[in-house]
Amino acid sequence: MLKLRNNHRENNKITSRFSINHFLIIILAFLVGAQVILSNKVATKGQLLSQLEDQAVVLEEENQKLLSANVDDLSLNQLSKYAQQLGFVEPEEVINLSTSSQGLAMR
Numbered sequence: 001m002l003k004l005r006n007n008h009r010e011n012n013k014i015t016s017r018f019s020i021n022h023f024l025i026i027i028l029a030f031l032v033g034a035q036v037i038l039s040n041k042v043a044t045k046g047q048l049l050s051q052l053e054d055q056a057v058v059l060e061e062e063n064q065k066l067l068s069a070n071v072d073d074l075s076l077n078q079l080s081k082y083a084q085q086l087g088f089v090e091p092e093e094v095i096n097l098s099t100s101s102q103g104l105a106m107r
Helices: 002-073 076-085
Strands: none
């Protein structure tokens, strides 16, 4: 009877160890799978981030070129040349309108 009890206890220990080992293997497999998935996502996001940074650099360079061209076009010298090309001339006589007691229509 004593041998039967010892044999039963040994079977329980083996079953217990077997189930714990299976449980640990399942947990380990899950963690490895999660690590692979997360590594893939991080790599993909890193590539996207790199592309966005490159695009930002290109856009900043284009913005600088446009601002430079805009400043050249808006200089007073360029504007006066453009006005002459369109047919605008400087006035010969300048009339100043002031807010006097007598209105302009009354003159």
